[in-house]
Amino acid sequence: MSGFDLEDGTIHVGQMTALSGPVAPTAGEQVVGQQAYWDYVNEQGGIAGKYPVEVITADNQYNPQLAVQEYQKIKDQVVMLSGILGDASVEALLPILEQDGAVAVPSTQSARFADYANLAPTFQSYQTNVWNTLSYLAAEGEIDESSIVCGMVQADQSGQARLDAIEFGAEKLGFTVGQPAEFAPVDAAFTGQVQALKNQNCDVVVFGGAANNTPNVVAAATQLDFNPTWIAEFFAMSDSFRESPIAGYLEENFIITGMAGDLDDTSIPGLEQLTELIAPTPVTMQHVYGFMQGLAASKILEKAVELGDLSGPGLQEAIAQIDEVEFMGLNGPVTWGPVGERVLPDTTSIFAYDAAAQYGLRNLVVGYVAPEGQGPGF
Template identity: 60%
Template sequence: MKKTDLRRLLAAGLTIGAIMTALPACAVQSSSPSGTATPGTLKAVPGFDPAAKTISLGVITALSGPISATASEQIVGQEAYWSAVNAAGGIEGYTVKLVPADNQYNPQLAVQAYQGIKDKSVMLSGILGDASTDALLPILNQSESLAIPSGQSAKFVKEPGLAANFTSYQTNVFNAISHLIEKGEASKDTRFCAMVQDEQSGKARVEALNYAGEKFGFKPGATAHFAPLDASFTAQVQSLKNDGCEVVVFGGAANLTPNLVAAATQLDFKATWIAEFYAIADSFRTSPIADYLSKNFLLTGPGANLDDTSVEGIKNLTSQLKGKPATMQMVYGYIQGITAHAILKKAIELGDLSGDGLRNAVNQLDSVSYQGLQGDVAFGPVESRRLPQTTTLFGYDAAKPYGLSAKEVAYEAPNNNPAF
């Protein structure tokens, strides 16, 4: 990890020195008649040291590169969650540590990052980027390993090697469109369009847009595409303006938003943009783009206002940050910590922390709740899994923490698609 990235995480108020420690890999053998060990005789596997009573989780995220400033905050959120768990005695006496690896938000580096930590972690509690998750799926399946994706494509919920745990892109887009129509800010006569990457996350958003069109009786307009590291969006915004787009589903991260707003301002394009929370960075609150964001962006995500400690998860996260401000990326990581905790607890109960044991643990889980940060996730066998159907909808307000002001907390549109 680069020194600048380490300082960024330390600035969040938490030490991450422990998560950089690589634990020795151990072979796994089972001696019980049923093929699993009892919790008192859990066998060592890569990432689990029964003598030291430590369990290590890998996290593949952007520790460097254009979105590292926000993506690194997911680790802070996970670390906040595990700090509280470990302080209370861990999971059945086992301390949980994180082992981070850098993919720079580049799927071509995801496999390399995984190879560097696969023998140091029992599972991955985060893979940043749908494309990186897609790149790792064949390897996870071949080795019967398990990962929690840091992405929201609905297709991931049916993958046996993944424990998807966020409201999907599809549901967030549908909920946002439903909210606009319900509030009279849009109608079936509105020109709904999209600006997305030409990959899984973009396809998921377009799928939701088409589904919303069927439900609400409109025909979607133009779809413009971009690459994750594009620096100019004049051509895309011009095409959307030429098509008369009034609401645009945007699939970009925070590194792209300033250039997007620059192009929209230059072209006097004043559509409503529907975007995920990670299109925003805290630094935007004092930037020239804040005014455009406040007038034109509707943001989706989990949680609530980041200073609303009446929400259990916000209260607990804030407490662990010890006075430092929370961000929505930290909430995202905190949710991943809750999911990983439930899986590890079940795996220990079943007596097997191997990849196969962790997959079996997910199959044996019922539903997991998230301290008011989002709706429940139904786990169990892949055919019965279900992601949350709730979306918190935010306006942009530079005076609010992280610039997010909740319009609707845990909004759930009527007649949503259960497949999402």
């Protein structure tokens, strides 16, 4: 069987991520976090206590075309993909994975990937993170009916998901929705987009970029004296920002979404375990993300071993038979089971930026769920 060594009982899984390219520094932390979980599994003897796991990591450079090429190189060496970084890479690989009957854990927060039998979504959606944060800001008196909320997003499905959450928030909270500004993942100049947002007097901007975009966005906002509340996800942050010129602007203007709580809070079981496994390296939110991917993939493998079938169809059946997966206190649970019955986590941990805090994230609330309820498809 591809990816399973009968002689030594080793299960091989593949991880598709950016070992090089613009997001490599933070993607590398995901690799460390996922490996930490497999180390944890292997210390206990492996899957089902007897099958150790080894990871084969492929470099997609955050490029969907390269993701397809790299998948072809490793697909016969692994039983499944324990991570595919980037919405565009998942989109590019999806028809090939379906043709091959292969299973993957998408390293994204796209709600649409919950509807495929061979994908095992793990995280809350982009929509949930945006909506929960808007609800939180309204509860804190920082958004009201006079507010203008805008989006600065990629011109793709992930960007549209964030815009959908803004529209839902407007229906629930009564604020005005501004015209969105769009950009490409590799853009380095943002003056035009930021000027357009400033011209609309946006009070809040939902930002859909990654860590490679953030310094240039902050530079444009600083130059134009534009100081809204920015809502960003943790992957727009980097540990290097804590000692950079942009730290002050981030502290004054950014709210960040993620999982868990303060990253040095070892009262959270998952953080306690992760901290021990990667010591003395300080835990980052990217480590948490990778750790959770490893946990999700391990649950699939455990069920597949129980069913006696590590083939692609066997792994799909395993996902269909798994109900709720919990994440050691790092996040709300995900419900798998058959397509059509899956439920993504509805929680969002919300952080202020604080250069003195671990990874620059100071927790404001753990596992916030908007009391107004979640939107359809979130």
